[in-house]
Amino acid sequence: MTHSHLRLKLFICAVIFTQLACGAMTTPAQLPAYATPTATDVIITSHVQNIPTMATKTPQKIIIVGDDTTWNIREGAGLDYPVVGIAHGGQEFVKLGESGAWVKVPSGWICSRAFGGNGECNK
Numbered sequence: 001m002t003h004s005h006l007r008l009k010l011f012i013c014a015v016i017f018t019q020l021a022c023g024a025m026t027t028p029a030q031l032p033a034y035a036t037p038t039a040t041d042v043i044i045t046s047h048v049q050n051i052p053t054m055a056t057k058t059p060q061k062i063i064i065v066g067d068d069t070t071w072n073i074r075e076g077a078g079l080d081y082p083v084v085g086i087a088h089g090g091q092e093f094v095k096l097g098e099s100g101a102w103v104k105v106p107s108g109w110i111c112s113r114a115f116g117g118n119g120e121c122n123k
Contacts, residue, residue: 060095062103062115064088071114077102079121084108 064071066089073085077099085107087093097104101112101119112119 062093062095062105064091064093064110064114065116066090069114071110073105073108073110074102075108077104077109081109087114 064087069089071087072083073087074081075084087110093103093105093107093110095103096106098112099109101117101121102109103112103115103117111117111121113121
């Protein structure tokens with residue numbers, strides 16, 4: 001078997017596997033004519049079912065504590081990063097993640113103390 005024939009067979013197998021895994025083909029009878037098996041081929045006669053989907057997390061909303069407080073929103077999780085905005089008491093954010101004492105919000109990073117945490121960071 002030449003190299004190009006092997007590549008073609010591998011490509012055909014990949015296409016067939018993808019169709020089987022996605023449920024586009026469910027039986028060997030539905031195999032395309034160009035995929036007629038030879039004595040050395042292996043046929044997968046069942047397809048993958050119930051492929052789990054990645055669970056999506058519900059965004060967690062968090063609120064800056066204190067009515068007259070202000071907190072710096074930074075470009076990164078730490079005091080070495082530049083300030084990119086200001087957060088005010090009572091302001092609501094969607095929490096995207098955490099890194100140490102810092103909370104990731106859509107506009108940057110805020111010290112967790114702003115949300116009532118006990119992180120070791122300054123404003």
